Amino acid sequence: MTKRPRVSRTKTQEDTEAESGFKPGDSVALFVTCLVDLFRPSVGFAAAKLIEGRGGEVIVPQAQTCCGQPAFNSGDRDTARDIAKQVIAAFERYDHVVVPSGSCGGMISKHYSELLADDPQWAPRADALAAKTHELVSFLFDVTGMTECGETFEGSVTYHDSCSGLRELGVKRQPRRLLESAGVNIVEMKDSEVCCGFGGTFCVKYPDISNTMVGKKTANIAATGAGTLLAGDLGCLMNMAGKLRREGVDIEVRHVAEILAGMTDEPPIAGSHENHEGDL
Amino acid sequence: MQITSPSFKDNARQAMADADLQRALGNVEKGFINKRAKAVAKLPEFEDLRDSARDIKNHTLAHLDLYLEHYEKKVTEAGGKVHWAADAEEARKIILDICKSVDAKRITKGKSMISEEIALNAALEASGHEVSETDLGEYIIQLRGEHPSHIIAPAIHVNKDQVEADFRRVHDKLPPERNLEAPESLLAEARGILREKFLSADVGITGANFLVAETGSSIIVTNEGNGDLTQILPRVHIVTASLEKIVPTLEDVSQILRVLARSATGQEFSVYTTLSTGPKRAEDPDGPEEYHVVLLDNGRSSMIGTEFQDMLRCIRCGACMNHCPVYHSIGGHAYGWVYPGPMGSVLTPSLIGVDKGGQLPNASTFCGRCESVCPMRIPLPKMMRHWREREFERHLSPATTRWGLSAWAYAAKRPKLYKMITRLGAMALNLASRNKGALRWWPLAGGWTKYRDLPAPQGKTFQQMWAEQKKAARS
Numbered sequence: 001m002t003k004r005p006r007v008s009r010t011k012t013q014e015d016t017e018a019e020s021g022f023k024p025g026d027s028v029a030l031f032v033t034c035l036v037d038l039f040r041p042s043v044g045f046a047a048a049k050l051i052e053g054r055g056g057e058v059i060v061p062q063a064q065t066c067c068g069q070p071a072f073n074s075g076d077r078d079t080a081r082d083i084a085k086q087v088i089a090a091f092e093r094y095d096h097v098v099v100p101s102g103s104c105g106g107m108i109s110k111h112y113s114e115l116l117a118d119d120p121q122w123a124p125r126a127d128a129l130a131a132k133t134h135e136l137v138s139f140l141f142d143v144t145g146m147t148e149c150g151e152t153f154e155g156s157v158t159y160h161d162s163c164s165g166l167r168e169l170g171v172k173r174q175p176r177r178l179l180e181s182a183g184v185n186i187v188e189m190k191d192s193e194v195c196c197g198f199g200g201t202f203c204v205k206y207p208d209i210s211n212t213m214v215g216k217k218t219a220n221i222a223a224t225g226a227g228t229l230l231a232g233d234l235g236c237l238m239n240m241a242g243k244l245r246r247e248g249v250d251i252e253v254r255h256v257a258e259i260l261a262g263m264t265d266e267p268p269i270a271g272s273h274e275n276h277e278g279d280l
Numbered sequence: 281m282q283i284t285s286p287s288f289k290d291n292a293r294q295a296m297a298d299a300d301l302q303r304a305l306g307n308v309e310k311g312f313i314n315k316r317a318k319a320v321a322k323l324p325e326f327e328d329l330r331d332s333a334r335d336i337k338n339h340t341l342a343h344l345d346l347y348l349e350h351y352e353k354k355v356t357e358a359g360g361k362v363h364w365a366a367d368a369e370e371a372r373k374i375i376l377d378i379c380k381s382v383d384a385k386r387i388t389k390g391k392s393m394i395s396e397e398i399a400l401n402a403a404l405e406a407s408g409h410e411v412s413e414t415d416l417g418e419y420i421i422q423l424r425g426e427h428p429s430h431i432i433a434p435a436i437h438v439n440k441d442q443v444e445a446d447f448r449r450v451h452d453k454l455p456p457e458r459n460l461e462a463p464e465s466l467l468a469e470a471r472g473i474l475r476e477k478f479l480s481a482d483v484g485i486t487g488a489n490f491l492v493a494e495t496g497s498s499i500i501v502t503n504e505g506n507g508d509l510t511q512i513l514p515r516v517h518i519v520t521a522s523l524e525k526i527v528p529t530l531e532d533v534s535q536i537l538r539v540l541a542r543s544a545t546g547q548e549f550s551v552y553t554t555l556s557t558g559p560k561r562a563e564d565p566d567g568p569e570e571y572h573v574v575l576l577d578n579g580r581s582s583m584i585g586t587e588f589q590d591m592l593r594c595i596r597c598g599a600c601m602n603h604c605p606v607y608h609s610i611g612g613h614a615y616g617w618v619y620p621g622p623m624g625s626v627l628t629p630s631l632i633g634v635d636k637g638g639q640l641p642n643a644s645t646f647c648g649r650c651e652s653v654c655p656m657r658i659p660l661p662k663m664m665r666h667w668r669e670r671e672f673e674r675h676l677s678p679a680t681t682r683w684g685l686s687a688w689a690y691a692a693k694r695p696k697l698y699k700m701i702t703r704l705g706a707m708a709l710n711l712a713s714r715n716k717g718a719l720r721w722w723p724l725a726g727g728w729t730k731y732r733d734l735p736a737p738q739g740k741t742f743q744q745m746w747a748e749q750k751k752a753a754r755s
Contacts, residue, residue, distance in 0.1 A: 032742050038702050039735060041742035048746075060746050065698040071689055073646060074681065075668030079689040086693065163647035195605045199645025204727030205681075206643050208293050211731040212609040213645075242732030245718055270735035272717035 022144045024055025029094035033101045034066040035234040040269065043234060046261035047100045047136050054144040063090035067104040072111060073200055084112045085122060088129050097133040100257055101233045102165020105135035110168050135165055136257055137232055141174035148181045151262035156185045158226035161193045162233035175232060175256050187224040198239035214243045222249050230256045241270035281399045281427060283632055285616030288639035295610040304437050305611055312602035315546025329539050334657045336532045337593035341584065347493040347526045354496025358558025360571035368398035371576050375400060375518055376407055378572055382516050384409055384482035390500060390507035391415040392487030393431055393596060394520040394576055396618045412477040414506035416470055423450050429612030429620065432544055432598040437611050484510040488521040494529040497557040498573060501540060501550045508554050517568035522576045524592040536595060539655035544597035579631045587666045591626050593656040600650035600660060606643055615640055622650035622660040629667050638676055641667035703744055706737040
C-alpha cells in the first residue's frame, strides 16, 4: 500500500506566497500535458521520478485533459476559460503544480489570471494556482534547490530553448546546470533561443512557414554534431524530431527530463524500437 | 496601394521560393540583431529606459486630445499650419492642394511610412508632379517600382548586385564602363543624382519620428542627411505624421530617443536628429517659406480605449520584425500592405479591417521574441491573440478550424470521454507506425506530414499507465 498523499486545504494567495518554498512530503500535482499523455508517457514517469527524488509526493489528478492553449490561442476565450476553471478546481488543493512543459506551464501560471481577471470568484483562485505552478526543471532547480541530478549521461547534447519556457518563465540556465552535473557535454547550437516553428496550431495552419523555420533549426542542430537534442517541451521536440527524421539526420531527440531521471530505455522521439535496440 | 494581405499564404509561399529574397533576408541578422544586443549590453539602464518610454507614451495617449491641441497652437505660433486628415484620401487632397498652390514641379521626399500608408507618390505623380525619394533605400525601391519591405530598411529585400543592375538600367546617361563594385560607388552615384534634385525641388515632404507638443516641433531621426536637405532647401516643407507621434516635451523625446536607435540599428544615436519648428524666420540663413503638418488619423483614434491602444506606443524602430522568425522566413512584402512583421500584424487589421488583415495576427507562433525586444514594451503577441478573438467572435475563422476546435473542446471538457479517445488514439497511431517510431502520413495531419514525420506514441497514454501502476501497487 502506498500511503495517502497529504492534501492541504485550499489556500489563499497570501498563504501560497508565504510558503513558496518546498519541503519533503509536500504534495506535488503533476500536470502531465496532453502531448506527453498521448505521445510520450515516459516523460511523465521521468518527471514523477525526479519529483519523488526530491521528496515530493506525486499526485496525478484524474480530471486533467489539456491546459486550454489551443482554444486560447485560437481566440475561443470562453472555452479557454472553462478549461482553466477545470484545471484550477482539479489542482488547487495541492502544495505545488509541476508541468513538464514551458508553454503549458506558462499558460497556467501567466495566462489563467489574465483570462479570469474579470471574474471575482475565480480570479483569486487563478492567481493562487499561478503562484505555485512551475515548469518541471525550474521546479527542481529553483524551488527544490536541486543542483546535482545524480545520473550520468555520456555523449554530447545540444539544447533548444523553447520559447514560452525561456521568455515567459525564465528557463535557461536551470536545465544546463543540471545536465552539466550529469557530466553532459553541451554543444550550443546557433540560435538556440529562436522558435522551432511549432507554435501549436501554427504548424498546421501555416505549414510552409513552419517548415522553413524548422528547417533552419534542424540545420543548426545538425551543425553541432551533438549526439542528442534535448528540450523541455514535447511540442517543439516532436516538430524537430519529425523534421530531423524526414531529413535523415542521425541524432537522438529526447525530453530533458528523460536524461535527468536516467530513463533512456525507451527509444528516442521518432526513433524506432528496432534501431534503438540495435544501438544497445 | 493594393492590399494583398488576404492572400498572405500565397505571398509567403512565393517569398520562400524567391532565392534573391532569401539571400537578402540573411542580412537582417547580421545587420540588426547582433548590433542591437551589443548596444543594449553597454547601457545598464536600458531596461529602466524602456519602462519610462512606455510610461511617457501611456501618459500621452491618456491625454492625446490635450497634447494635440497644444501642439497645433505652438505650430501656429511658429508660423506653420496643422492640417487634420481623418483618412488617407483627405491627407492626399491636402498635400495635393498645397503642391498646387505653390505650382510645384519637382518634389523631394524623405522617408515616411505615412506617405506609404496614404499612397502619396502615386497621387502626386498622377497630378503631374515629379517625385524623388531621397533616402537611399527608398530611392532604390522607387527605381524598382516596389514598396518598402521593412519600416526602417525599405530595401532590405534587395541585394547589392540587384541595385547595381538597377542603377545601370536607370542612370543610362552615365558611362556604362564605370565600376560599381564597391558599395561606396553605388552610394556616390546615388548622391550625385540626388544632389541636383535637392537643389531644384519646390516642395520637400518628410515624415516625423516625433511631434513635440511643448514646442510645436517635428523631429526626424536619420542617418543619411537626406531628410535635412529635403526639409531645408525647398520653398515648402510638408510633414506627414500620424497623430500618435505626439510627445509632450523635449525632455520626453530625449528619453525615448535613447531607446530608439539602440533598438533599431544598434546605434547609440542616429547620425542626424533634426528638429523643425515652423518656417524660416527673418534671421534664419535658410529654411522653407511655408511649413505644413498633415496630421493623419486613419483609424487610430478608434483604437484608443480598446485592447489595441498599446499599439499606439509604437515608435517604428523595427526591432520586432528584425527579431521575428516569421519575418525572417518570408520578408516584408508577403504581409500584403504597408506594415510588416509583428507590429504590422497588430496594426494592419486595425487600419484596413480584420476581414482583410486577419491572416497576419494568425501567422505567429507566439514565440514572444518581438515583445522581448520592443523598446516600448508593447505586448504584441497578446494583441495578435485579441485579433484572433475578434475573428472568432465574428465567425471569420475558417469553418474547419472552428469545427475541429469545438469537437476538441467538447472532449477536453469531459475528462472521462477524453481519456477514452486518447487511449484509442495512442493505440491506433502506435499500431499504424508498425514499430518504426514515426508515421510518414496520417489522415487530417497533412499540414504536419507534408514536411515532417509524425513521431509515434509509445502505445498507452500516461494516464492509463499511471492508473495501472497504482492499481498494481495496491494489489
